[in-house]
Amino acid sequence: MLSALRSYLLPIIKLYLLGVKVLLVQLFSRRFMLPAMPRQDGKVAIVTGGARGIGYEVVRHMARLGAHVIIGGRNEQEGLAAIRKICEEYKEAKVEFMKLDLASLQSVHQFVQRFKEQDLQLNILVNNAGVMLVPEGHTEDGFELHFGVNYLGHFLLTWLLLDTLKKSGKCGHFSRVVNVSSSAHHLGEIRINDLNSSKSYSAHAAYCHSKLAQLLFSSHLHQQLEHGGFPLSSCAVDPGIVDTALYRHLWTPLCLAHRIIARLLYKTPSEGAATVLYAALSPDLEGEYGGDFWANGQREMTTPTTFDPKLQLSLWGTSLQLLGLQ
Numbered sequence: 001m002l003s004a005l006r007s008y009l010l011p012i013i014k015l016y017l018l019g020v021k022v023l024l025v026q027l028f029s030r031r032f033m034l035p036a037m038p039r040q041d042g043k044v045a046i047v048t049g050g051a052r053g054i055g056y057e058v059v060r061h062m063a064r065l066g067a068h069v070i071i072g073g074r075n076e077q078e079g080l081a082a083i084r085k086i087c088e089e090y091k092e093a094k095v096e097f098m099k100l101d102l103a104s105l106q107s108v109h110q111f112v113q114r115f116k117e118q119d120l121q122l123n124i125l126v127n128n129a130g131v132m133l134v135p136e137g138h139t140e141d142g143f144e145l146h147f148g149v150n151y152l153g154h155f156l157l158t159w160l161l162l163d164t165l166k167k168s169g170k171c172g173h174f175s176r177v178v179n180v181s182s183s184a185h186h187l188g189e190i191r192i193n194d195l196n197s198s199k200s201y202s203a204h205a206a207y208c209h210s211k212l213a214q215l216l217f218s219s220h221l222h223q224q225l226e227h228g229g230f231p232l233s234s235c236a237v238d239p240g241i242v243d244t245a246l247y248r249h250l251w252t253p254l255c256l257a258h259r260i261i262a263r264l265l266y267k268t269p270s271e272g273a274a275t276v277l278y279a280a281l282s283p284d285l286e287g288e289y290g291g292d293f294w295a296n297g298q299r300e301m302t303t304p305t306t307f308d309p310k311l312q313l314s315l316w317g318t319s320l321q322l323l324g325l326q
Helices: 002-027 053-064 076-089 105-117 145-168 183-187 203-228 245-249 252-265 269-281 309-322
Strands: 044-048 068-073 094-099 124-127 175-180 232-238 293-295
Touching: 002 183, 002 203, 044 053, 044 145, 053 068, 053 076, 053 094, 053 124, 053 269, 068 076, 076 094, 094 105, 105 145, 124 145, 124 269, 145 175, 145 203, 145 232, 145 309, 175 203, 175 269, 183 203, 203 232, 203 309, 232 269, 269 293
Parallel strands: 044 068, 044 124, 068 094, 124 175, 175 232, 232 293
Antiparallel strands: none
C-alpha cells in the first residue's frame, strides 16, 4: 500500500517541482525572439496538432512565409476553422487540413497514404501534437496513451515519411524533422520491458517517459541520417511553459489557480512557437548544425540517458517491432 502510494505521489511532486523551477528560470531569462526567417516559397511542411496552441502559431508563421502547410489533426472542424483564420490574415496562404489521429496506427498509415497521393515534396515535419496527464487509457492499438500518442504515433509517422523527406532535401537546403518535447524528459525513464507503464501507472510519470522517448528517437534518427549522408536532419525542441490547452488535465483543485497563473506568467503560444520555428526554418541549422535539443533559441544539455547508444538502439528496435516494421 505504501509502495503504491509512493509510486503515485512521487512523480506528481517531482513534476510540479520541476515545473516551478523551469517557470522561475523562464521568468528571469530573456525570452527568445524569432529573428526574420527567409521565405519558404515552394516548401511543404506537415505540422501535427497544428489547429491550435503552439502548432497553430507554427502553421500561421510558415504560411506567412509562403510554405504550403498541412495541418494533421483529429478535429476537422477545428482544423478548418484554423485555416479560415489564417487565410483571412494572409490571403495567399496555402494551408490544408488532413485527418490524423496519432492514437490510431491505421489513421497514421491513411494520413501518409493520402499525403503521398498528392505527389508533393516534404521539407519540414513538425511532430507537435501531444497529450499530457490524461487519465489512464490506451490507444486503439493497446498502447498507453502518452507513449502511444506523444511517441509511437510520431515515430510511425516519421518513419513512413522518411523516404519523401530524404528525396526533398538537398545540399544547403536540408529537410528537417522537429520533435516538440519538454523539460519533463529530465524525469523520464525508459523501461523497455514496460513501455506501457502497466506495472505501476502514473499519468505524470508516463508523460515524462514519453518525452524522454521522443529525445532518444530524435537523437538516434539524426545520427542515422548523418551516417547515411542524407540531406535530412532531426532535432528536439522544448518550447517552455506555454499557456495552451495541454494543461487541461491538471489535478482539479489546481485548475482554477493554474488558469490565472498561466495568463500572467506563462509564455504565449506565439512565444512558445519561436524556438520550434527557429529549428524548422533557420539557415544557421543546416546540415551538421542540426540535431540536438533546443530551448529558448539555443542548444541545451539533456540528461546523459538521452545519449545512451544502447538505450537508443534498444528503444528504436523495440518500437519497430511494436509497429510491425521489422
